[in-house]
Amino acid sequence: MTDSIAVSARSTATRIGKALILHGIDVRIAAGRWTAIVGPNGAGKSTLLRVLAGLLPTDGTVQLHGRPLADWPARERARQLAWLGQAEGGSDDLSAYDVVMLGRLPHRAWLAPASDADHAAVRQALAAMQVAHLQTRRLGELSGGERQRVLLARALAVQAPLLLMDEPLAHLDPPHQADWLAVVRAQAAGGTVVSVLHELGMALQADELLIVKDGGIAHHGPCASPSTHRALQAAFDWRIGVYQVKDRWVALPRLPQPEHEHAD
Numbered sequence: 001m002t003d004s005i006a007v008s009a010r011s012t013a014t015r016i017g018k019a020l021i022l023h024g025i026d027v028r029i030a031a032g033r034w035t036a037i038v039g040p041n042g043a044g045k046s047t048l049l050r051v052l053a054g055l056l057p058t059d060g061t062v063q064l065h066g067r068p069l070a071d072w073p074a075r076e077r078a079r080q081l082a083w084l085g086q087a088e089g090g091s092d093d094l095s096a097y098d099v100v101m102l103g104r105l106p107h108r109a110w111l112a113p114a115s116d117a118d119h120a121a122v123r124q125a126l127a128a129m130q131v132a133h134l135q136t137r138r139l140g141e142l143s144g145g146e147r148q149r150v151l152l153a154r155a156l157a158v159q160a161p162l163l164l165m166d167e168p169l170a171h172l173d174p175p176h177q178a179d180w181l182a183v184v185r186a187q188a189a190g191g192t193v194v195s196v197l198h199e200l201g202m203a204l205q206a207d208e209l210l211i212v213k214d215g216g217i218a219h220h221g222p223c224a225s226p227s228t229h230r231a232l233q234a235a236f237d238w239r240i241g242v243y244q245v246k247d248r249w250v251a252l253p254r255l256p257q258p259e260h261e262h263a264d
C-alpha cells in the first residue's frame with residue numbers, strides 16, 4: 001500500500017477569479033500514510049486541499065488512485081474520498097445523528113432508507129469521536145468543539161479510503177486532539193489521510209509533511225527527517241524551533257530577537 005499513490009496533482013496554475021493562488025504544483029500523496037499540510041497563513045494550504053478533493057478547478061491533472069478525478073462517476077468518487085472543510089455550516093437544524101448519516105449518502109440508493117450497515121457505520125463514527133451522547137441534539141445548539149467532533153464523525157462515517165480534512169482540530173481540547181490522533185492513525189493503517197493543520201506539534205506526528213509557502217510546495221518529506229525540520233523552520237522564517245521531546249517532535253514559537261542577535 002505504501003508504494004502506491006492515493007492522490008496526485010500536477011498543475012502550473014490554480015486561480016480563484018483572476019488571482020493566482022497556487023503555482024507549479026507537483027504533489028503525490030502516498031497511500032496508506034498520513035500526510036499533514038502545513039505552512040504560514042495565506043500560503044495556499046486550503047486551496048491545495050480543495051484541488052486534491054476536486055472542489056476547485058485547476059489546470060493540469062488531479063488523479064485519484066491513478067485515474068483523473070473527472071473520470072470518476074460522482075457516486076463512486078464520493079465513496080472513495082471523504083471531505084471535512086473549514087467552518088462547515090448548513091445542517092444546523094439536523095440532529096447530530098442525522099448529520100453523521102449524511103456521510104452515508106454515497107452508499108445509499110436514491111431515496112432508499114438507511115440500511116443496517118449505514119446505522120452501524122454512523123454508530124461507530126459517533127463512538128470514535130465520542131459524541132454518541134449528543135446524537136439527538138441539534139447541530140446548531142452544540143459547542144464549537146462538540147460540533148467539530150460531529151462533523152469529523154460524518155467524515156469517518158463515509159468509510160472512504162481517502163480522508164481529506166481542513167483544520168480538523170479547530171475547537172478541539174487537548175484530550176480530544178489526542179483521541180483524534182488515535183483515530184487518524186487507525187484510519188491511515190487501512191487508508192490515506194491528508195489534513196491541513198496549524199498545530200505543528202500535531203502535524204509532526206504525521207508520516208509526511210507537505211510544506212506550502214507562497215502558493216507553492218516548499219518541501220515534502222518524512223516528519224522525522226532533519227531536512228523536513230529545517231524546511232519547516234525556514235517556511236516560518238525561523239520563528240519556530242523543532243525539538244525532540246522523548247520520542248516525539250514538537251515545534252515551539254521563538255520569541256522575537258533583538259536586531260543584533262541571530263537565530264540559531
Ligand SMILES: Nc1ncnc2c1ncn2[C@@H]1O[C@H](COP(=O)(O)OP(=O)(O)OP(=O)(O)O)[C@@H](O)[C@H]1O
Nearest residue numbers: 016017019021039040041042043044045046047048
Ligand atoms: N475566494 C477567494 N478569492 C480570492 N483570493 C482568495 C480566495 N480564497 C482564498 N484566497 C487567497 O488565496 C490565498 C491562499 O488561501 P488559502 O485559504 O488556501 O490559504 P491557507 O494557507 O489555507 O491559509 P490559512 O492558514 O490562513 O488558513 C490567500 O492569499 C487568500 O487570500
